[in-house]
Amino acid sequence: MIQRGHILEIKRKLSQFPAVVILGPRQCGKTTLAQDLGGRYYDMETEGSSARLDAEWNEAAAGEELTIIDEAQEVPEIFKRLRGTIDADRKRNGRYLLLGSVSPSLISGVSESLAGRVAFVEMSPLSLCEPTGQTMDSLWLYGGYPDGGVLDPSLFPAWQNSYLTALTTSDLPKWGMTASAQMTRRLLQMLAAHHGQPLNASQIGQALGIDHKTVQRYIDFLEGAFLLRNLPPYYANIKKRLVKRPRIYIRDSGLLHALMRIQDMDMLYGQPWLGQSWEGFIIEQTLTVLSMKNKTATPYYFRSSDGYELDLVLDWGVERWAIEIKLTSNPSKQEIDRLNKVADMVGATQRILLCRIEEAFGNETLTVTHPEKWLQQLSS
Template sequence: MIIARKIKTLVQQRLKSYPAVALIGPRQSGKTTLARSLSTDYFDLEQEPEQLRLDVQWPSLIKTKRLIVLDEAQSWPELFPRLRGAIDMERQRLGRFLLLGSVSPALMKHVSESLAGRLSLVELTPLTLTELPDIPMTELWLRGGFPDGGVLTSDRYPQWQKDYLDLMTQRDLPSWGLSAKPQVMQRLLRMLAAVHGQLWNASQIGQSLGLSYHTVNTYVHFLEGTFLIRKLQPWFANVKKRLVRSPKCYWRDTGILHSLLGVQDYETLLNQPWVGASWEGFVIGQILDTLNMTGWPVDPWFFRTADGAEIDLMFRYKNKLWAIEVKLTSNPSLQDFDSLNRAADLVGADKRVLVSQTTQSAVGKMQISCSLQELLEMFVKPE
């Protein structure tokens, strides 16, 4: 099945405005496939023969009018001064280089040192609900959005996710600079699955692993940079209530989460005591990924007071503060909306959205009750 990636338009727009664009995102999310659809001049810089080929052809390549694709660019650090020199020689030439990278920290180090002001960053996520109109939402929620992970061919889930994490912990993470032993990382990943959607407590995780909370925070920060984990920071507002100040931790792909937790099918998922946290993380991820691919990335937060007022997701979008509450139900109640409104009043939210699995939406100027699909369409095709 050929999937038209919606972010392709954004990449093409950025290439018209910058000499170089860096397409970042997790391994196996589709970066190479997307890049090859834009150019046939492709170099995989994790392979030494490809580095040699690029080295030999460099003088002629920088004169061509074609787009040059450089995959896993951070694997060859000496490339970045060359890129800077080539760009600065003809600063007005746009759309010359497309860099691909899976490891944000390593790539960003080279970008900040050599390509600041010369390059635009675009993040490619796994497949989203708006890109899979013919796939049931439950399939995407269960198996996650990696193109090869089972959402398109169900027989690959959950073995693909297990193999993916094995390769990450045994080869990729150590080669990218993470010093943790593979066995320790595998235990950490399982623990992160167990606390998905909960307030982050590095000390508690560290005690279970025999590590300091500093070390745990370092490891998790690295996992954030590899696009596996998302930390959602708390919103700090000038309200007369004591606020929760710890971030919440989510797996960015629910297919990997469910694989770690031993879920084989949708019926099993619905019977888990943590299914609500899984649904919450899925909805939050779909919203943020959709906004990102439309060119409107946002800074997300959550809000919680010590006495229980809570908003699952907040962000500013087009000069309005959005407050979103997620419920795993097909029949949201007035009490659900009352709770959302009480919390939203504390922060002065302009939009209050209750996202559920309802089939009967209600859209007002300030208040909205709708399904996830309907909300995402509002962002993809704003009124």
């Protein structure tokens, strides 16, 4: 059993709030983690579970066991009932654990009925900071879904393709996605081809035969289902024209590679978009660790019209970190100098170059290090 990095944060919030909501994509390990905590378990997608929860409600509310309600967005009427039960004994914490795969619908229901009574934890697929038994390159290739290659490499990419088929034909339409399965799959493939690039909704809409507003609506939905990462641009007050469109990333690298028909590392290294794949993988790993450790920083990217850019800007409110991500194991002085120059443009206090170098080096404001060492530092 893989010890998930989110477990301590979930236990901490259960000790502070009557209810905790775990959000995250399907099959990322939410159910396994929740069941490891013990308690009464109800899966709202399983026939009879809703009726059983209704019948056992008073018994569960009076007991000391944790009540786990999986795929809670399937029964939105439950949130008002939870509010009444929680308010009847407001001082009792750690009573309910809700799991969900669709962020907007679940958060809407919770926010309307359980404001101030619930804490949120966003759970991602497996990261480099968790004991997966995989190398960094394997996790990059397969992605972080436990059944997508982490536990059995022979399942990649067949598992990813089956997962995407289930999402596009069943789950997404059930959750409210109005596009056809064929349209959703085509959209995902186009977004994969534009991975790490500024979004051009009009161009994508023309290729799909739909308007840009519809494209944006679909993208918002896919982002809410934890399939996409929308990275906004950072606006700096400098005398340069800036790119102001968000960058879109397929959040899980294994899903990206399946959409791009990658079979193995040899094929991956032969792609012209290799660097964007690596960049997206490290960005997602970084943001996963920050979420896992409840560290709050707002992520951006930065790019000027004349090509000065930062792959990731972390705004901590009181300071900013400028981060560049390179696949190289031998960073050049020119790359470091350019990082410092662009970091100055955004007023960054820390400059980080993440590459595959063996020995880290730097000074008070500059760090050149390996991604795994960087993630270990972030998680400490």
